[in-house]
Amino acid sequence: MSDEPEPVVDLRSAAEPVVSLRDLTRVHGSGEAEVRALIGVSLDVAPGELVAVMGPSGSGKSTLLALAGGLDSPSAGNVVVEGVHLSSLSKRQLARLRRTSIGYVFQDYNLIPALTAAENVSLPLELDGTSARKARPQALAALEEVGLTGLADRFPDEMSGGQRQRTAIARALIGKRRLVLADEPTGALDSQTSEAVLGVLRARCDAGAAGILVTHEPRYAAYADRTVFLRDGKIVDETGPGTRRETVQISVAGAAE
Amino acid sequence: MSIKYGLLALLRDRPGYGYQLRAEFEEATGSTWPVNIGQVYTTLNRLERDGLVAKTGEDAEGHVVYEITATGADELREWFARPIPLAAKPRDELAVKLALAVTVPGVDVATLVQTQRSHAQTALQELTRLKLRADSPHLAWSLVLEAQIFQAEAEIRWLDHVEGKVCRTNQNP
Numbered sequence: 001m002s003d004e005p006e007p008v009v010d011l012r013s014a015a016e017p018v019v020s021l022r023d024l025t026r027v028h029g030s031g032e033a034e035v036r037a038l039i040g041v042s043l044d045v046a047p048g049e050l051v052a053v054m055g056p057s058g059s060g061k062s063t064l065l066a067l068a069g070g071l072d073s074p075s076a077g078n079v080v081v082e083g084v085h086l087s088s089l090s091k092r093q094l095a096r097l098r099r100t101s102i103g104y105v106f107q108d109y110n111l112i113p114a115l116t117a118a119e120n121v122s123l124p125l126e127l128d129g130t131s132a133r134k135a136r137p138q139a140l141a142a143l144e145e146v147g148l149t150g151l152a153d154r155f156p157d158e159m160s161g162g163q164r165q166r167t168a169i170a171r172a173l174i175g176k177r178r179l180v181l182a183d184e185p186t187g188a189l190d191s192q193t194s195e196a197v198l199g200v201l202r203a204r205c206d207a208g209a210a211g212i213l214v215t216h217e218p219r220y221a222a223y224a225d226r227t228v229f230l231r232d233g234k235i236v237d238e239t240g241p242g243t244r245r246e247t248v249q250i251s252v253a254g255a256a257e
Numbered sequence: 258m259s260i261k262y263g264l265l266a267l268l269r270d271r272p273g274y275g276y277q278l279r280a281e282f283e284e285a286t287g288s289t290w291p292v293n294i295g296q297v298y299t300t301l302n303r304l305e306r307d308g309l310v311a312k313t314g315e316d317a318e319g320h321v322v323y324e325i326t327a328t329g330a331d332e333l334r335e336w337f338a339r340p341i342p343l344a345a346k347p348r349d350e351l352a353v354k355l356a357l358a359v360t361v362p363g364v365d366v367a368t369l370v371q372t373q374r375s376h377a378q379t380a381l382q383e384l385t386r387l388k389l390r391a392d393s394p395h396l397a398w399s400l401v402l403e404a405q406i407f408q409a410e411a412e413i414r415w416l417d418h419v420e421g422k423v424c425r426t427n428q429n430p
Contacts, residue, residue, distance in 0.1 A: 222385035
């Protein structure tokens with residue numbers, strides 16, 4: 001440990017954002033071939049909050065998610081997860097933080113075919129030194145949370161697409177992670193299964209996690225507390241929180257015309 | 258649409274008076290469509306004038322009670338049988354606004370589209386929240402709420418389409 005730098009930690013209160021993106025720019029290539037994937041993007045996600053990111057292909061959605069999760073590094077700006085500046089971490093520290101603090105949900109599930117659902121879910125804990133015996137009850141609890149009680153010993157190819165995605169979500173949520181990053185998690189799922197998957201994500205955020213959801217589906221983005229719109233690497237707009245009743249009454253009045 | 262068919266449908270079930278019909282109407286639509294009592298009386302008068310309902314007299318408490326006529330029952334049956342025309346909104350304000358925005362110089366169409374999209378997405382978000390929070394919701398209420406969810410979603414998809422089209426047009430004038 002002594003040869004590793006001390007992580008830079010912000011002093012903060014409980015209401016501080018779980019993840020804070022500060023003026024992020026990500027440039028790929030240089031000169032003529034330079035592509036600016038993200039330009040000066042700032043976004044805070046508080047505990048209990050789910051933020052959707054929408055935008056056309058190439059607008060920077062996936063880049064934003066990769067930077068927030070420490071899978072990619074910004075050309076300029078800072079990513080702060082639970083008060084820790086990711087740029088201040090060594091590779092090993094960053095890998096550890098990704099395992100312990102951040103859950104990822106991808107469109108294609110990324111489950112390991114040779115492991116059962118429970119083994120896939122407990123993998124992050126075991127990689128972090130928890131014994132298989134101790135990890136299993138936690139994995140079963142996580143599977144129960146996503147409605148997969150009784151399927152713990154199935155292999156991925158013995159499960160439906162929806163069950164696989166829920167397994168992936170259980171894996172993303174296990175342990176004490178407070179940040180969940182989801183990239184088109186409903187992918188090829190039918191609408192009922194998609195709603196169940198979004199319901200689980202929503203419930204986890206209601207229980208105190210912070211989430212970022214990249215999607216091109218308006219109806220799934222609607223599960224979020226707010227939506228930010230990306231265009232050409234910049235946030236161009238954001239939905240407002242809070243005027244719920246009013247909007248609904250307006251639409252009802254409109255229907256009565 | 259007016260509450261005409263709503264009142265006819267309720268009166269086909271059994272005769273009733275103004276306040277009672279209003280309460281039953283709100284119950285049947287899961288309170289998603291608030292109506293005032295003046296609207297109910299105006300509509301009843303018009304229905305009586307057209308021979309679709311008739312007064313049966315007053316009940317013990319002095320309420321004027323109405324019943325449906327044979328003509329009214331026919332009209333209602335036809336309404337249920339007939340599809341609602343898709344051109345029910347011939348002067349959709351948003352469509353007209355966008356048509357003018359691309360015709361008249363000096364309007365920032367991209368911003369107009371985004372402002373509308375953001376508004377629709379906020380509404381969709383709020384409707385979704387209502388849906389998720391509802392505990393064993395009334396079926397009629399769910400149907401009306403989900404209709405609004407589908408409408409908001411359709412508007413956003415249409416705006417995406419408009420944006421794609423307008424941007425292409427601007428690139429190749």
